[in-house]
Amino acid sequence: MKTVQSRTLRIVNDLGLHARSAAKLAKLAGEASGGVWIMKNGNTADATSMLDILTLACPAGTEITVGIDDEADLNTLERIAALVRSGFGE
Amino acid sequence: MENHEHQEIILKGIGGSPGICIGKAYLVDKEGVDVVKKYVIRDESRSAEVGRFKTAVKKARTALRRIIDTTPEELRHHTQILETHMLLLKDKMLYDRTIDVIETERVNAEWALKKVVSLVKPIFENMSDDYLKQRAEDITHVSDRIMENLVGADQVDIGRIDKRVILVARDLSPAETSQIQLERIKGFVTNRGGRASHTSIIARTLQIPAVLGVGNATLKIKNDDIIIVDGETGIVVVNPTEQTLLETEERREQYEIQKALMARKSHLPARTKDGLRISVMGNIELPEEVVSVLDHGGDGIGLYRTEFQYLSRPDFPTEEMLFDNYKGVVEVMGDRPVTIRTLDINGDKAVNYIRDSYELNPALGLRAIRYCLQKPDIFKTQLRAILRAAAFGEVRILVPMISGIEEVDMTINLLDEAAQCLEQQGVAYKRDVPLGIMIEVPSAVVTADILAEKVDFFSIGTNDLIQYTLAIDRGNRHVAHLHQPLHPAILRMIKRTCDVGREKGIKTYMCGEMAGEPLFSPILLGMGVDELSMNPQAIPMVKNAIRSIDTADLHDFMDVLMRKTTADEVQVMLERHFGGVVSQIEPEQQEP
The missing domain is CATH 3.50.30.10 (Phosphohistidine domain)
Known part of the structure; x- marks a missing residue:
């Protein structure tokens, strides 16, 4: 991966990455100026696309890595990390 | 009136x-909407076409917003799904990709949207998680909304x-x-x-x-x-x-x-009157169909077609996906054999992302084992998944379209490599899996004696064997009537395969359409086919037919039958002797 920064996180909410949580994540990622990616088991999804995130199929307990292409989006990355760690506030 | x-x-x-x-x-x-028309957009109209698409999406969003806003507070939780749809309308995988298709392929918005949806939807439909599977419906709803605005009418789709x-x-x-x-x-x-x-x-x-x-x-x-x-x-x-x-x-x-009458006995083994036990197996395409095989009393899976998983997605499935699928089937079947046929694509099942080049005659082109050997990475991924699933039950590997011994040798090498890799990685697998080949190309029948030295079983695929032997395209209405399973050439092909199998000490199975035709059971048993595999719901009828046969009576019958010169003569003789086999389950039988 060409991402400049990444965070490895565990999905903690019971429902996993379902439509609503994926939507929240995609919305946040959409604020980034560069690419934001989610990686799971060698598969990569565009974090700004809810559908793409869903295709990764991440139930509770899944380990994902979120990466950014642009150093300027570090803040977004941290906010995404916080969102995932908080279990998407569910 | x-x-x-x-x-x-x-x-x-x-x-x-x-x-x-x-x-x-x-x-x-x-x-x-299913008949979305496709037309080419002129270069200068492309941005207008994109604009038309954006307007349609905007209208859809406005309509959704209105529904959400006018929903009474106490019912608001029902509108969550609509909020999701709002997001989907602008999702990159749908929105950006459709615009991309309009611009790069210069097609109308309807066509572009249809194309994108047909790529994205199957990804969800094929997910094992039920929740994610249902997201495919969301995509349908959302694309329908856009489509309605584009076409400008209330229309339905499939x-x-x-x-x-x-x-x-x-x-x-x-x-x-x-x-x-x-x-x-x-x-x-x-x-x-x-x-x-x-x-x-x-x-x-x-x-x-x-x-x-x-x-x-x-x-x-x-x-x-x-x-x-x-x-x-x-x-x-x-x-x-x-x-x-x-x-x-x-x-x-x-x-x-x-x-119903036939189904009642379908769970019992099928034995001929003289006590010969014939395994009657089911053919499946989707893992879910395993249930149908068991329900109909199938003794195992004689043909697991693996194309669907490749067909319905925008890219190649991963080893994990394949493994999960195979393992699921193998586990449900328990100690009953599961015959996994390796990838048989191109031919009549062209897969979008694989079609790198247009073939004038795909049935004679780069398909099945030929394709797999040209893409060893893709093939090895599947072989690894199969060997891993084999650790959970009775797996057999079946390789389609074999036309010569080199293809068998190369497949064995790849299997060895895959096993070695798995061994090094410490992943559970089983290498000691029976390897069989589909007998569906005439050259395989002719060289069956050579092939038998390297494989554990034959499985006759009658559909293709008939197509290739008689040079009949089964999908062509003008010649479909010439697709004759009882053609003397086909009967001789089957007989030779069985004879060679017996001589070389390997089993001969059949997994084509012919196996599922109860009227044909006497011929197949007469020639010595060891196992029949068919569409699940044919199992009870074929088991029923097998039970009415005495193989001792078949020798003379076969002698005469094999001397018949046309398919019609064979059919007449078969019906005269065994027509009752099929009609035996008439309603009067229900009386005690």
């Missing part, structure tokens, strides 16, 4: 799947049929059939196709009647017409009279009774 518009019309086609149904016709490709109907179409591709919500379909009628076509296989698996190759069904049948589909006789009745309806209803009942 019927005007001539409602006169009874009888249409004749090919019976593709047995059973009788009465219902309303639903035309797939005459009207409705995925949204909300009543049980009989699907009438020109033809249905495997990809199209996979989009249909099949539980809403009572029967199929198509202009094209024959008994061995994909639609017919699907219909038989789902146990719904189908009549194919009608020629002009989509012209003669109108939406909402009442029609009768008789998959046994290949007859479709449009606007039936009261009298016809009554008669049909009666026949339908009889058919159901017959089926």
